[in-house]
Amino acid sequence: MGLPNIYSLETALNYLAEVVQWRMNSYFSDNRHPRVAMPNPPDEWLNADSLLTCFIHKYQLDSAAQLTLLIALAPHLQPDFFERLIVSQLPQPGDYPQIGGWRGKSYRGFLPTGETVLFITSGGQLSERLRLQEVFSQEHPFARDRVLYLEAPAEGEPLMSGKLVMTQDYIELLTQGHFSHPHFSMNFPAQLITTGMEWEDIVLNAQTLQQIRDLEGWITHGPTILHDWGMKKKLKLGYRALFYGPPGTGKTLTASLLGKYTGKDVYKVDLSMVVSKFIGETEKNLANLFARAESKDWILFFDEADALFGKRTNVRDAHDKYANQEVSYLLQRVENYDGLVILSSNFKSNIDDAFLRRFQSLIQFPIPSPKERLQLWQMAFPVQVKLAEDIDLTQLSASYDLTGSDIMNVVQYCCLQALQYRDTVIYQEDILNAIKREFSKSGKIM
Incomplete structure (x- = not known):
């Protein structure tokens, strides 16, 4: 983390401390209507080139949203932040529901709730409370991109009493x-996959390769089309x-190379x-997966997708009913995901038609032709070995x-045999x- 970012975080915390101190002074003074206006954020903070300020400008956060963001972030930067500014300055011990707050199991300091946000930003005025609650609405960027949220309180308790997370x-x-x-x-039932190979290491027919290039073009230029255009x-x-x-034709490798x-x-x-x-x-498992991936610009690759994306069946019993509900739910989540989703299947006919209609690309990976297999054979052997003359x-x-x-499995077997012979000839x-x-392995006869 560079120095500009540290400076920006420190400046932001100092600004939040001024606002909290101002609110405490105004609320617990004899005069509940302060003559002094809420402090404004310093120009050097909002104009700084830092992670925090870039985030604020990207989402065009207003002053209330900026303060909400800082209130949620503060305990992770200064664990005693609210203990110093709120708890230690209360007029007398006791509960203050208008301020909210909670204490964790391992962390025993003051942690904010929705009420804490509204207390600091509105001071308890009803009209302001109702207006500022919009920062927690589902349409706000905080909820849409899962930046921060309020945990649902126990049934019957005020929504704003939920923990700010x-x-x-x-x-x-x-x-x-x-x-x-x-x-x-x-x-998060998914693993990061990478490859050390290059585009030159994969052999695909011309039509498949062109479709892959088109897909790569969307990944690169999609944001321009959606936002700038x-x-x-x-x-x-x-x-x-x-x-x-068929298996082994390069589907997983292609997904890795695209990334x-x-x-x-x-x-x-x-x-x-x-x-x-x-x-x-x-x-539930799908909801967790997509919620974590949302707005991260990740590529989700569902290998052997038939198990989950298969055709819906006629409803004969409760199991069929819920299986169809799973497919319908998945269709909705895939359609609403803002990144690239790649499904991999041995057969296009195994995938439910409702998914196929919503796919921008259907890319076939056929068995390599003899010409393509020759390329694969020529590229497969390491330079440390040589082939017998026959x-x-x-x-x-x-x-x-x-x-x-298959060819790589053959080459691996042959290389191991050569090493066992203490030889370099295949x-x-x-x-x-x-x-x-x-x-x-596949039941074929040679």
Whole structure:
């Protein structure tokens, strides 16, 4: 974190401290209507080139939203902030419901609630309270991008008594300058995937490659079309693509390369952790996943998506009913996600038609042609080995229908055999044995 950002955070906290002190003095004085106006934020803070000020300008936050943001952030920067400015200055011990606040289990200092925000920004005036509550509405950028929110209080208790929570992602963004990679868990059942390979390392037919280039173009230029060219109100946010074709034809690698070359994180969703036999759990798991990914510009990659995106069935029993509800819910979440969603399937026909109609790209990854297989064979072997004279890669390419993944498995087997022989030569017999092994996996006869 650079010095300008530290200075901006310190200046912002000092400004918030002035506002809190002003409110405490005015509220607990004999005269409830202060003659002195609320302090204005210092010009050097709002004009600074820092993470915090860039965030404020990006979302065009008004003064109330700025203060709400600082109130939520303050305990994470100065743990005793509100203890010093509010608790220690109360006229007498006791509860002050107009100020709100709560204490955590491990952290015993004062933490803000919605009432704390309204006390500082409105001073208890009813008209101002009602107006300022809009900062917690679902339409506000805070809720839309899951920056901060109020925890739902117990049933029957005032909404503003809920805890003010700033999500860990935005705490890290405003203090460290980036979102951290979420840990793989039940709350986020997806893993970051990366690759050391380049576009030159993947062999695709011309039509597939052109479609991938078009998809890469949307990732790069989509924001310009939506925001700078004013198409946001006419087009849905986000982009949806289906990669379909046999296993081993490059679908996962292509998703990884798209992320690598556009600077986007790619998360491969583990559907075994998403889909649950318990009613409502699948939707809950999906809600957690999409809520964490929202507004992060991540690429979500659903591999073997048939398990979750498959065709809806005729309702014969309660299980069918809830399975169809899961598909409908997923359709809604995918359609509303503001980033790129890629589904991967062996067969396009396995995916529900409702999804296909909403996809911008349907990209086929077919079994490589003999010419493409020859390229894969020529690129596959490491430079440390040489091929025996009787090996004809052109003949192997024409004779055996192998995917890129199959060929790499063959090469791995042959290299291991060579090392066991203490040799650097790859022999025809080893290649044929390895091909036979690959065929047996899929039930093919060589």
